[in-house]
Amino acid sequence: MSTPLQVYEPFRAGLPKLGRYWKSLWSRRTFIKEYSKSELREQHFDSVFGQLWLVLNPLLLSAVYFILIVIIGGATDSARYAHLTASLFLFYLVANSLTGGVKSITAGQRLILNTAFPRIMLPISAVVIAVFKFFPTLIVFFIIKAVIGTPFTWQMLWAIPVLLIAIFLSLAVAITISCVNVYFRDIASFLPYLTRTLLYLSPILYEATALKPNLRALEIFNPLFPILDSWSRAMVHGEAPHMSSLLQGLAWATGIFFLGTYFFLSREREFAVRL
Amino acid sequence: MTNELAVSIRGVGLTYTTSIDKKPTLKARVKSLGRGKKQTRVVRALDDINLDVHYGQVLGVIGTNGAGKSSLMRCVAGILPPSQGRIEVYGTVSTLLALGVGFNPSMSGRDNVFLGGLAAGMSREEIAANFDEIAEFSELGDAIDAPMRTYSSGMYARLAFSVAAVVRPDILIIDEALSTGDAKFKEKSLNRVKELRSDDRALILVSHAMQTLRETCNDVAWLHKGKLIQRGEPDVVIDAYQEFLHLGKSAAIDEDV
Numbered sequence: 277m278s279t280p281l282q283v284y285e286p287f288r289a290g291l292p293k294l295g296r297y298w299k300s301l302w303s304r305r306t307f308i309k310e311y312s313k314s315e316l317r318e319q320h321f322d323s324v325f326g327q328l329w330l331v332l333n334p335l336l337l338s339a340v341y342f343i344l345i346v347i348i349g350g351a352t353d354s355a356r357y358a359h360l361t362a363s364l365f366l367f368y369l370v371a372n373s374l375t376g377g378v379k380s381i382t383a384g385q386r387l388i389l390n391t392a393f394p395r396i397m398l399p400i401s402a403v404v405i406a407v408f409k410f411f412p413t414l415i416v417f418f419i420i421k422a423v424i425g426t427p428f429t430w431q432m433l434w435a436i437p438v439l440l441i442a443i444f445l446s447l448a449v450a451i452t453i454s455c456v457n458v459y460f461r462d463i464a465s466f467l468p469y470l471t472r473t474l475l476y477l478s479p480i481l482y483e484a485t486a487l488k489p490n491l492r493a494l495e496i497f498n499p500l501f502p503i504l505d506s507w508s509r510a511m512v513h514g515e516a517p518h519m520s521s522l523l524q525g526l527a528w529a530t531g532i533f534f535l536g537t538y539f540f541l542s543r544e545r546e547f548a549v550r551l
Numbered sequence: 552m553t554n555e556l557a558v559s560i561r562g563v564g565l566t567y568t569t570s571i572d573k574k575p576t577l578k579a580r581v582k583s584l585g586r587g588k589k590q591t592r593v594v595r596a597l598d599d600i601n602l603d604v605h606y607g608q609v610l611g612v613i614g615t616n617g618a619g620k621s622s623l624m625r626c627v628a629g630i631l632p633p634s635q636g637r638i639e640v641y642g643t644v645s646t647l648l649a650l651g652v653g654f655n656p657s658m659s660g661r662d663n664v665f666l667g668g669l670a671a672g673m674s675r676e677e678i679a680a681n682f683d684e685i686a687e688f689s690e691l692g693d694a695i696d697a698p699m700r701t702y703s704s705g706m707y708a709r710l711a712f713s714v715a716a717v718v719r720p721d722i723l724i725i726d727e728a729l730s731t732g733d734a735k736f737k738e739k740s741l742n743r744v745k746e747l748r749s750d751d752r753a754l755i756l757v758s759h760a761m762q763t764l765r766e767t768c769n770d771v772a773w774l775h776k777g778k779l780i781q782r783g784e785p786d787v788v789i790d791a792y793q794e795f796l797h798l799g800k801s802a803a804i805d806e807d808v
Contacts, residue, residue: 391646
């Protein structure tokens, strides 16, 4: 008799076979793409006005925050505005992954109860959606930058690894929070406060260098801090970011990713019962 | 049985705890800290089920509501891990447990064919190759390009069944999905299932339509309260089941509770 293709046994805490898991995830990459696309379409991002809103929304937000900076800090220089928009747009990539990821499992209930697939697909597609939403804002930033006249240099290419680290971190937090939300459903309502706090603790409304020395702890305990700092250095000022910041951001992302993914994979077989 | 084994279910049990609190929340967890015990209820959905399905078999699964039919199907499909026992599956499984899983109502029928097909594990090329067949089978005509939220529930179900019917897995599990649409479509979908019967495929049908099962199956299993009561020739098992339904409870079945 041939060996069984699939064996289902009582659920034990521990990881599924990673090789097979990856293979079945990889074979569903088109589904991830289509699923994300359909979600985007549901939010009307395929229409011209939908995309316009996508750009308008962060632009209005950055305008509001700029007014805030001007009133409180008295800063009026245009580089400051470029820093604000660049950082805010990248911040929203992570924040959108969080808000999209948190309900990805609980909203995919029908899918989970009726089809067998690697559950991690759902938070992944939440991140794909957030990335899709991010790209138009990038174009807007380049227009702003050209208008303001901050320098375009080769050092700006550093933004690419920074962006990759940011996407990695987005994935890590989306996987983690989607899993946590299965067990504690009120995390979703708590989330806006979390993102708001993160927004103020990150160098968005202020530049990283302007941080008071006695607040340096923020720099160490906020995963977004080194990433946003590097992003602003590369994108706005056109200079190379500190290697230590890059490594710190990468370390945070890797740490959260492995912890969250372990938690997710060892729990996901239980999701169908928990929903 | 001469044919090869498709699914082997050995001593499978499934229990799960449902919480009395509607949703698990951090608030509820904090509140229950003082009370000590968690407010939960243990549900025994399946109890020591042994069942083999061979290729070439069409197995009908019958039982009253809450007998554990759907739970068993989900276990075989790998959606729910069993609490005890072992399930071995020798082939690719496609499930039709609920219609239109993965469909997005704001998109057109055409887009949803792709989405639903991908959710069922087909590749894009496969779906594209079968698209005409799916569209024709669903009898939707021009409506296929209209958003699915404009569909009637019958149209929705017809498209969903059409997508699922072109998937040609080794093992196909259909849970009460045959009774969709009008009489004509029902007939058509039943014919499709009959077409799918072959020596290198195993079908598992969950249904309450006894006549359908008598016609299509060559084997029937009767579940009651998570236990396998009887298994064998369709006519024999269905007769026994129908007798049980009319007579009410019999001692042999209800002994445990």
